[in-house]
Structure formats: structure tokens, C-alpha cells
Amino acid sequence: MSSSGSGRSTQEWQRLDAAHYLHPFTDHKQLAGAGARIITHAEGVYIYTSDGQKILDGMAGLWCVAIGYGRRELAEAAYRQMLELPYYNNFFQCTTPPAIELSAVLAEVTPAQFQHVFFTSSGSEANDTLIRAIRRYWQLLDQPERNVIISRWNGYHGSTLGGASLGGMKPMHEQGGLPIPGIEHIEQPYWFENGGELSPEEYGKRAARALEDKIEALGAHRVAAFVAEPVQGAGGLIIPPATYWPEIQRICDDYGILLASDEVICGFGRTGKWFGCEYVGSRPDFMTLAKALSSGYQPIGGLMVSDRVASVLIDKGGEFFHGFTYSGHPVACAVAVANLDILRREGIVARVERDTAPTWRAAGASLPITRWWARRAVWAYSPPSSWCRKSHRGASSSRVVRSVFVCASVVRAMAW
Numbered sequence: 001m002s003s004s005g006s007g008r009s010t011q012e013w014q015r016l017d018a019a020h021y022l023h024p025f026t027d028h029k030q031l032a033g034a035g036a037r038i039i040t041h042a043e044g045v046y047i048y049t050s051d052g053q054k055i056l057d058g059m060a061g062l063w064c065v066a067i068g069y070g071r072r073e074l075a076e077a078a079y080r081q082m083l084e085l086p087y088y089n090n091f092f093q094c095t096t097p098p099a100i101e102l103s104a105v106l107a108e109v110t111p112a113q114f115q116h117v118f119f120t121s122s123g124s125e126a127n128d129t130l131i132r133a134i135r136r137y138w139q140l141l142d143q144p145e146r147n148v149i150i151s152r153w154n155g156y157h158g159s160t161l162g163g164a165s166l167g168g169m170k171p172m173h174e175q176g177g178l179p180i181p182g183i184e185h186i187e188q189p190y191w192f193e194n195g196g197e198l199s200p201e202e203y204g205k206r207a208a209r210a211l212e213d214k215i216e217a218l219g220a221h222r223v224a225a226f227v228a229e230p231v232q233g234a235g236g237l238i239i240p241p242a243t244y245w246p247e248i249q250r251i252c253d254d255y256g257i258l259l260a261s262d263e264v265i266c267g268f269g270r271t272g273k274w275f276g277c278e279y280v281g282s283r284p285d286f287m288t289l290a291k292a293l294s295s296g297y298q299p300i301g302g303l304m305v306s307d308r309v310a311s312v313l314i315d316k317g318g319e320f321f322h323g324f325t326y327s328g329h330p331v332a333c334a335v336a337v338a339n340l341d342i343l344r345r346e347g348i349v350a351r352v353e354r355d356t357a358p359t360w361r362a363a364g365a366s367l368p369i370t371r372w373w374a375r376r377a378v379w380a381y382s383p384p385s386s387w388c389r390k391s392h393r394g395a396s397s398s399r400v401v402r403s404v405f406v407c408a409s410v411v412r413a414m415a416w
């Protein structure tokens with residue numbers, strides 16, 4: 001039986017899919033009626049379906065296929081590694097060459113404060129690791145009461161218990177008895193919805209001060225860290241006003257709390273910089289990574305740990321009781337090394353800033369995007385799930401509105 005889809009008809013695939021497969025973030029009763037779209041292969045920026053459609057993959061898989069489909073170098077890296085050493089664990093004082101190579105390359109491409117990485121298999125696991133590392137850090141500094149982590153309503157940090165708790169998706173919380181204790185949420189910096197009569201600049205500062213207000217309300221001695229995406233992705237592609245991140249950085253510095261940048265979507269060039277924190281000008285203590293780390297060719301994520309945190313964890317911490325069977329998986333690491341090599345060799349990050357951004361900016365300049373449109377488009381945007389609809393007021397969910405918003409958000413990402 002072919003695994004590519006060519007051995008069965010579309011109807012047969014859909015019947016089997018509906019009979020046996022529980023998809024992520026899916027209403028299965030609805031899906032069984034509609035029938036799943038079967039993606040059989042891909043090349044460059046196009047995906048192909050079992051019934052012969054060719055589709056421009058505007059979402060790059062799930063915001064991850066940064067170098068496009070069909071890159072032989074990555075397949076060959078996986079093949080070579082599978083023959084040489086398909087798996088070995090990184091526990092018990094062992095490691096493998098691809099894990100070492102990848103950690104060294106990451107130390108080169110990430111901001112200067114990062115020399116250490118902990119590998120995971122996904123962004124969610126990276127954020128769970130983040131929670132553990134933050135709490136361990138303060139414990140080691142004899143401040144165990146500093147265990148509250150602040151993140152944002154409508155932020156997305158994954159679907160594990162920790163990741164979904166950090167995230168601010170109320171429908172996810174409601175289904176799972178979340179958040180776990182010690183996670184607090186503040187307003188998302190969404191001027192179109194919350195800005196009222198304020199200018200974007202005024203609102204950016206006001207939204208950031210929600211962090212200060214929350215710290216004051218909780219008691220500064222209890223607050224461990226603030227975690228956020230530089231640009232919110234799954235929550236509706238929300239680009240904060242330019243004044244937001246500098247004020248967030250000031251507050252973290254003033255109160256001495258750790259800052260974590262979730263780079264699972266923004267990392268590896270999406271904003272025209274290697275990392276979103278470089279785009280918004282923040283100086284995080286942690287970065288969580290996944291997606292374009294391997295361009296989605298292998299499941300891999302990681303937590304970058306800054307020197308000031310790593311020195312405490314390493315020098316004072318003893319054994320960190322945390323890890324996964326697939327932490328530093330050699331095939332995933334080998335593929336990620338090949339992916340980063342392509343990103344660097346082909347200058348893709350610089351090209352996003354130099355070529356892609358001006359093109360989008362010019363295209364977007366002609367779009368009639370008003371605050372009214374943007375508000376409704378964010379409401380309409382999003383995977384078929386209902387969470388965005390619940391968290392944004394609005395009306396229409398037509399495809400036109402969706403595409404306007406997607407264009408608008410890209411343009412805004414580049415232009416602001």
C-alpha cells in the first residue's frame with residue numbers, strides 16, 4: 001500500500017480518516033461530513049491534494065516550512081543519519097554528534113546572551129521546559145516564592161498542560177481545568193480592539209503597563225517571569241505598537257523578573273530578523289524554538305537559556321530532573337543543522353527583510369485596511385476553531401476578510 005496517497009481514492013482515504021483518526025484542534029463530527037483534505041505531496045511553495053488540486057501554501061505548513069518543500073539536502077541528512085545512528089538517548093552522560101553540532105550552530109545564530117540549549121520535540125515541550133527552568137532558577141536563588149509566571153490572554157504557547165496554561169486561550173482552559181497554578185494573564189497588545197481613542201504609541205505603553213499593574217497586584221516578590229510571543233501568531237497575528245516592547249523590557253528590568261520570548265513562530269527569519277526579539281528590540285533570558293528550526297522536516301524544538309540563567313542552573317543546580325526520550329534526537333538534529341545551513345548559505349533571513357518586506361508593504365499600501373476591517377478580520381481569522389471568535393468581537397467570517405487580514409498582518413509585521 002502506498003503511503004503517499006496514490007494507492008487509494010480520495011473517498012477511501014476520507015472514509016478511513018473519519019473512521020480512525022482523531023485530528024488536532026478539530027470538530028470530528030463536522031469533519032466527517034465535509035471529508036478531510038488529503039495532502040499527498042509538495043514542492044517549493046505548493047502542496048498537492050489527492051484529487052489533483054495544486055494549492056499555494058501561504059501558511060508554510062503550520063508556519064514552519066521556511067525553506068520550502070522538496071529540499072533534498074534535508075532528506076539526505078536524515079537518510080545518512082538514520083543509517084549511521086538513528087537514535088540514541090542523551091541521558092546518562094551521553095550525547096551524539098548532531099545534537100552537539102546543532103547546539104553550537106544555535107549559539108552562533110541566536111543573540112549574544114545565548115550559549116546553551118535544551119532540546120525538545122515540539123514548541124509545547126519547549127514551553128513546559130521553560131516553566132520548569134524558570135521555577136528552578138528562582139528556587140536556586142533561594143526565592144522559591146517567586147513562582148508566578150505572567151503571560152497574555154489570547155497568546156498561544158502550545159497544547160500540553162504547561163503550554164496551554166501559559167497560553168491565554170480561554171476555550172482551551174475551559175476544556176482542561178487550566179491554567180495550572182501560578183500562571184496569570186494580562187491584556188494582549190491589540191490596538192485595533194482595545195486602543196479606544198489612544199494612538200498606537202500611547203496604547204502600546206498602556207498595554208505594557210498592564211504587566212506592571214499585575215506585578216504590583218501580585219506582589220513583585222512573587223513574580224518569576226513574563227512570557228510572550230514578540231508578534232502573537234495563533235491568537236490572530238497581533239503586532240504590538242512600537243512602544244510596547246521597550247516598555248515591557250523596562251518593566252522586566254525594573255522589577256528584576258525574567259523575560260521569555262516564545263520564538264516558535266517568529267524565530268528563524270519570519271520577521272526579517274533571525275528572531276522576533278531582535279525585531280522588537282527585547283533582550284530575553286529565554287527563547288523557545290520549534291517549527292522553522294527544522295523547517296518542519298523533523299519534529300524538534302528547544303529552549304535557549306541565557307548565560308545569566310544557565311550559570312545558576314549549571315553551577316548551583318545539580319541534576320535537573322527533566323528530559324524527554326527524544327531530546328536531541330540525532331535525526332531531527334541532523335536535519336535542523338542542514339536547514340540552518342540553507343538559511344544561512346542562501347541568506348534567506350536577509351532576503352525576507354530586503355525583498356519580501358518591501359513587496360508586501362507596497363501591495364498592502366493599496367488595501368483599504370481600517371480599524372473596523374482589522375477588528376473584524378482578526379475575529380474571522382484563525383483555524384476553524386472558535387477561540388478567536390470568542391475572544392474578538394465582530395461580524396463576518398468570509399474568506400475575503402480572512403485574506404485581507406492575512407495580507408494586512410504581514411504588511412504590518414514588516415512595516416511597523
Ligand SMILES: Cc1ncc(COP(=O)(O)O)c(C=O)c1O
Binds near residue numbers: 123
Ligand atoms: C508561539 C507558539 N508557541 C508554541 C507553540 C506550540 O508548538 P507545538 O505545536 O510544536 O507544540 C506554537 C504552535 O503553533 C506557537 O505558535
